[in-house]
Amino acid sequence: xxxxxxxxxxxTPRAHHHPTSQVLEMxxxxxxxxxxxxTQVQLRKNKVKFxxxxxxxxxxxxxxxxxGLVGLISTFRLLGRExxxxxxxxxxxKEAITLQLKLGNSWTNFxxxxxxxxxxxxxxxxEDDVVRVTTIPLDHRVYTNGFxxxxxxxxxxxxxxxxxxxxxDSSYFQKLKQGHDVKNRExxxxxxxxxxxxxxxxxxxAFCSDTVYYPQIVEQIKHATVLYHEATFLTxxxxxxxxxxxxxxxxxxxxxxxxxxxxxxxxxxxGRYADLELFKEEAQVYFEEVAxxxxxxxxxxx
Amino acid sequence: xxxxxxxxxxxTPRAHHHPTSQVLEMxxxxxxxxxxxxTQVQLRKNKVKFxxxxxxxxxxxxxxxxxGLVGLISTFRLLGRExxxxxxxxxxxKEAITLQLKLGNSWTNFxxxxxxxxxxxxxxxxEDDVVRVTTIPLDHRVYTNGFxxxxxxxxxxxxxxxxxxxxxDSSYFQKLKQGHDVKNRExxxxxxxxxxxxxxxxxxxAFCSDTVYYPQIVEQIKHATVLYHEATFLTxxxxxxxxxxxxxxxxxxxxxxxxxxxxxxxxxxxGRYADLELFKEEAQVYFEEVAxxxxxxxxxxx
Numbered sequence: 166x167x168x169x170x171x172x173x174x175x176x177t178p179r180a181h182h183h184p185t186s187q188v189l190e191m192x193x194x195x196x197x198x199x200x201x202x203x204t205q206v207q208l209r210k211n212k213v214k215f216x217x218x219x220x221x222x223x224x225x226x227x228x229x230x231x232x233g234l235v236g237l238i239s240t241f242r243l244l245g246r247e248x249x250x251x252x253x254x255x256x257x258x259k260e261a262i263t264l265q266l267k268l269g270n271s272w273t274n275f276x277x278x279x280x281x282x283x284x285x286x287x288x289x290x291x292e293d294d295v296v297r298v299t300t301i302p303l304d305h306r307v308y309t310n311g312f313x314x315x316x317x318x319x320x321x322x323x324x325x326x327x328x329x330x331x332x333x334d335s336s337y338f339q340k341l342k343q344g345h346d347v348k349n350r351e352x353x354x355x356x357x358x359x360x361x362x363x364x365x366x367x368x369x370x371a372f373c374s375d376t377v378y379y380p381q382i383v384e385q386i387k388h389a390t391v392l393y394h395e396a397t398f399l400t401x402x403x404x405x406x407x408x409x410x411x412x413x414x415x416x417x418x419x420x421x422x423x424x425x426x427x428x429x430x431x432x433x434x435x436g437r438y439a440d441l442e443l444f445k446e447e448a449q450v451y452f453e454e455v456a457x458x459x460x461x462x463x464x465x466x467x
Numbered sequence: 468x469x470x471x472x473x474x475x476x477x478x479t480p481r482a483h484h485h486p487t488s489q490v491l492e493m494x495x496x497x498x499x500x501x502x503x504x505x506t507q508v509q510l511r512k513n514k515v516k517f518x519x520x521x522x523x524x525x526x527x528x529x530x531x532x533x534x535g536l537v538g539l540i541s542t543f544r545l546l547g548r549e550x551x552x553x554x555x556x557x558x559x560x561k562e563a564i565t566l567q568l569k570l571g572n573s574w575t576n577f578x579x580x581x582x583x584x585x586x587x588x589x590x591x592x593x594e595d596d597v598v599r600v601t602t603i604p605l606d607h608r609v610y611t612n613g614f615x616x617x618x619x620x621x622x623x624x625x626x627x628x629x630x631x632x633x634x635x636d637s638s639y640f641q642k643l644k645q646g647h648d649v650k651n652r653e654x655x656x657x658x659x660x661x662x663x664x665x666x667x668x669x670x671x672x673a674f675c676s677d678t679v680y681y682p683q684i685v686e687q688i689k690h691a692t693v694l695y696h697e698a699t700f701l702t703x704x705x706x707x708x709x710x711x712x713x714x715x716x717x718x719x720x721x722x723x724x725x726x727x728x729x730x731x732x733x734x735x736x737x738g739r740y741a742d743l744e745l746f747k748e749e750a751q752v753y754f755e756e757v758a759x760x761x762x763x764x765x766x767x768x769x
Contacts, residue, residue, distance in 0.1 A: 177542040178508050182762045203505050206480050226570040228541040232534075236504040239530040240479040264566060268528040270609045307572045361618045387720040 166191050166368045171207035173432035173458035178202050183460045184229035192295040197221045204233035205240050223254030224307035235265045241303045242273045249276040253290050255308050256281040303376035303412045316367035328360040374433050378416040383423045391425040395433035396444050418448035432458030468493050468670045468767045471510035472621045475734035475760035480504050485762045486531035500521040506708050507542050518524035525556030527611035537567045544575045551578040555592050557610045558583040559684040605678035610727040618669035630662040674733050685725045694728040697735035718752035732761030
């Protein structure tokens, strides 16, 4: 699992401060999460192959999370894309994008499929054999979802030496991988766990931005491998959180601790702070495994 | 008159190739012309004070000319702007911008005034004591206008020594500047041109992008101080012009020559050309005073 931060700053884009966008590589998928203005340039700078992006998830319709989407879609068109593109985001996103394409008389040649979200409870929005994506309803100034990306548990791994030793015919190997007990060539029942290893532990990534401190999400993101949680402010500006519906680094760390996640990544910093290390220091009082997002930073997990 | 090129490349933004946007400073005004994605970052890089921009002119609704507008307007809002902002552009622009602001529940606190254009003949769209802005109808794949920015002729300049010599009372000086003849203290009629100098020659700037070769514009832009004309292709790709409704460097130069402008600036280059000097060489066969636009380049005229 590999996470590339394209942008992680709040509000207005600047030369070296890009608004929210991330690429998550999971089980062969390349998911784009949020798409602030300038995301297509950040994708190029970070050498992400445009054609590998088939699913884009938009948390909410504030400009710093979606103003780059229409430009990216237009570029896909100019590059002659043919593959389907799926966009998941709040109701209204389809009209906003299609209106602009229509005005430019530049409808896409590739299928552009919108999955508009309006539920306030969690729902599965994408699923295939290897991955499941679920919304994490958040509490922000407009309708907002985080997203939980979960690998599915894979097949068990064959202990090939033990299987031969146990005289199991190779035609049964697939059944063993699927977790079944089988009979060996002598008709003896062989218990699955004596000839297989457990599958790799599935990884998961919880993206939670933007939101006020919202402990209701803890249950859903419990034991996630990685949690990205917004930390717009330090505690010194906690009084701004309720009005703006943002969180502090301390609050993000408390969510991470309660959920018992493996790692916490902070981002969506307000432009008022020159020294981002303070976010890490503040969070580590409550949760040890903290990293700071940075534009262009890459995180890998296995 | 000062022109700052923020971006001058066609189609998709890249790390060092920005889509169309320019700032024209004329008689105290700071006009923003077109606003491709990333324009707000280019404005910051080029140290343009956001608060000085009060009028934005959008030629047409292709993404590389207007996808940066909604982000710029949002940033104005976040910066606490209070001054009016006037946006001139094709019909539909108001709906596209306001829909996105509405979806983000982030309407501006400052007056945002749209002047939607749909005439296919030239019209004056802005005028005050010192400047006039007129549309230049162009021929592109969608409804498109260029813009002609014209300084108005200023007051005549007083030849103060000659006026004293002619015994004219200073209370008549303003009348002299306005071009009137006056009587001196002895009741003798004094001819204006004997005691004043001609006003400065008013400057003008014609912005013409995007368009196919379109000689109909020549009459309107005749003797303009500066013409910016798109040159998407070299003549080697002239066969693409009719379908895409773009021009070659040669065609731009022919327009400049027919109109007898002072200077020609080329831009909107297709991404297929590595060596932009070829545009200049091609154009100079037909018109000598050619310059190449470049992102961040500044042109000054007086």
